[in-house]
Amino acid sequence: xxxxxEIRDHLHQKDYEYIEIAIERLKKNRMINDEExxxxxxxxxxxxxxxxxxxxxxxxxxxxxxxxxxxxxxxEYSWExxxxxxxxxxxxxxxxxxxxxVQLVTVNV
Numbered sequence: 001x002x003x004x005x006e007i008r009d010h011l012h013q014k015d016y017e018y019i020e021i022a023i024e025r026l027k028k029n030r031m032i033n034d035e036e037x038x039x040x041x042x043x044x045x046x047x048x049x050x051x052x053x054x055x056x057x058x059x060x061x062x063x064x065x066x067x068x069x070x071x072x073x074x075x076e077y078s079w080e081x082x083x084x085x086x087x088x089x090x091x092x093x094x095x096x097x098x099x100x101x102v103q104l105v106t107v108n109v
Contacts, residue, residue, distance in 0.1 A: 001040055004032050005064025034065050038073025046080045053077050 002010075004023060011019045026032040038060055045051050045059070053074055060070045 001037055002032075003037050003063040003065060004034050007032060008064075034069045035072050037063075038065055038069045039076045042073045042076040043080060046077060 004027075007026065008019060008023060011022060016022065023032065041060060041063075042056055045056050056077065057070055057074065060073060065073070
């Protein structure tokens with residue numbers, strides 16, 4: 001998946017004559033969607049690189065996304081943090097449950 005600016009730059013670099021027509025056709029066929037790109041980029045970057053929102057925002061700006069598209073994408077960051085927090089809490093509860101269970105078993109033996 002690429003941003004509109006990345007595709008536009010690539011076509012320009014290849015001296016493609018009908019860049020605007022190509023971009024409009026890609027948009028019409030939903031093959032370019034910078035808002036969806038931003039959300040996907042945030043999810044992937046958070047999961048694989050564990051980067052913070054400021055660095056992600058800077059990278060999206062370099063890829064030519066608008067502030068609105070960036071903010072929409074960064075909403076995914078808060079969801080990812082919530083999911084991570086929930087998973088960590090569940091793992092802690094499972095560990096505590098196992099410890100408590102082991103303590104109960106060893107006391108009753």
